[in-house]
Amino acid sequence: MKELQEKILKEGTALNETVLKVDGFLNHQVDPLLMQKIGEEFANYFEDRGITKVFTIESSGIAPAVMAIKLDVPMVILKKQQSKILNGEVYQTKVTSFTKGTSYELTLSKKYIDKDDKILLIDDFLANGEAAQGGIRLIEEAGATVSGIGIVIEKSFQPGRKKLDDRGFDVYSLARISRLAEGVIEFVEEA
Ligand code: 5GP
Numbered sequence: 001m002k003e004l005q006e007k008i009l010k011e012g013t014a015l016n017e018t019v020l021k022v023d024g025f026l027n028h029q030v031d032p033l034l035m036q037k038i039g040e041e042f043a044n045y046f047e048d049r050g051i052t053k054v055f056t057i058e059s060s061g062i063a064p065a066v067m068a069i070k071l072d073v074p075m076v077i078l079k080k081q082q083s084k085i086l087n088g089e090v091y092q093t094k095v096t097s098f099t100k101g102t103s104y105e106l107t108l109s110k111k112y113i114d115k116d117d118k119i120l121l122i123d124d125f126l127a128n129g130e131a132a133q134g135g136i137r138l139i140e141e142a143g144a145t146v147s148g149i150g151i152v153i154e155k156s157f158q159p160g161r162k163k164l165d166d167r168g169f170d171v172y173s174l175a176r177i178s179r180l181a182e183g184v185i186e187f188v189e190e191a
Contacts, residue, residue, distance in 0.1 A: 001041055001174040005187055007034060008153065014180040018127075018158070019099065026124055026152065030063045038174060039067020042122060042150040045172045047071065049147045051120045053113070055139065057106065057131050060124040064152050068122065076112045078135055080104040091141050095134035098127040106134040108142075115143035122150040126173065129160025136169075153177065156188050 013021040025031035047070065054075045056065035066075050084092060084105055091113075092105045113119075121135045132149060139146050146169060154161055154173035157180075164171045176188040 001038070003034065003037060004152070004175045007031070008175055008177075009185060012185055014182060014185050017181050018155070020125075020153065020155070020177065020180055020185065022153070026063070027060045032063075035063045035067045038064045038152060039069060041174060042120070042172065043068040043070035046120050046148045046150065049120070050118050051147055052117045054120045054122060055108075055135060056122045057135060061122050064124065064150075065122040068120070068150075071120070074112075076108070078138065079107045081107045091138045093134050093137045093141075096130050098125070098130065106131070106138060108138045110142070113139065113142040113144055117142075117144040118147040119144055120148045120150060121146060122152075124152045126151040126154040126160040126164075126171075127158045129163040132160065132164060136167075148172065150174075155180070 007025055011024045015021055025034055051071050051073055053073050054065050054068050055078060056062055057078045058080055062077060081104060089110055091108045094103055095106045096103045119139050123131055126132060136146050149164060149169050149171045151173040154176045156176045156178055161171060178188045179186040
């Protein structure tokens, strides 16, 4: 998505070879018009998949996910809990955070998923694929189907994309970064 690439080049900061900071429009302050276009792009790409729910991971996936309005389905936020909840009302799985290096329990109430659900999973970044794979585990544990994965910014030089491709998921990333270095942001050349 050209507009997103331009925004990343203009306002993003590569802190080092692995971390991109986009606090000005996605992770801290949010650009609503850009989020609307991102949501539309996801909705258009996945519109014929019979999606019944959009899932995202708190907190930076929420803005792009809620903007997939055209799909006209509920959006569910997978919560990051500090510790296990010991009751039968939730699904939980441990995920290691890419940016913080700590882990959390990704949590989903059983009320908001059904085995017939076809789910579009949306997140802000794809790096090692830990968060996305955590979401997939919860969806699959409930017996539901992951019908697509939408990523705002994929760092294609990290292993997450390959892991999801190898499992046969349809991953649609709106910006694909091939290289980061201090002050350098390069994108994958799209054919
Ligand atoms: P993964 O689980 O794929 O290793 O990392 C994805 C998660 O880590 C995303 O949900 C995002 O919150 C965070 N993340 C990974 N890489 C970056 C990055 O370069 N910049 C920012 N701001 N967040 C990132």
